Amino acid sequence: MADGRVMIGGHAPINTAYLSHISLEDFGLAPNDGRDPSFEIYTPPYAMRNDRPTILSAPEQLSVGDSFTIQVDQALDIDKVLLIRRTVMTHLIDGDQRAIELPVKARNGRNLQLEMPGKQSVVPAGQYMLFVSKSTPEGRVPSVSAPIAVVNEAFQCQGDATMAQLDQDMLELLTGASG
Helix, strand or coil: CCCCCEEECCCCCCCCCCCCCCCHHHHCCCCHHHCCCCCEEECCHHHHCCCCCCEEECCCEEECCCEEEEEECCCCCCCEEEEEECCCCCCCCCCCCCEEECCEEEEECCEEEEECCCCCCCCCCEEEEEEEEEEECCEEEECCCEEEEEECCCCCCCCCCCHHHHHHHHHHHHHCCCC
């Protein structure tokens, strides 16, 4: 998830047992108030730390091969920058998910100069999360992510829709409503 937590879910039996009432507590599980008990959000210890790095600014859109600058609050401590592709929510196995480490080319105050990979096959167009992280004696500590859209300017069909607009379009498609 964007804040570094992990959502796990799916593939549990229907918790209503096909319309007959079952108390999940009888099986040693939390009641979940009728929600699908197979979904869980795991909060790793680093997500509760008060010394997490913060991305102060980052570009909203990038292309393959771009050099770009981000601003972070702990620039000297940052030793990894990752671009993580958002997962496909409709598939059991997301063969397109990936994490791409971006090398830090230069540092200047709070600025980190980064470079995108040069091949579309490495970083295909889509929505990504940019994380910075630092190493500590207690383990790696990542930031909350900054959203980045990777575009392939060679595709003419690619629009500049925001994630909110894409979410609205998907909702309308699923419900048959149009606004």
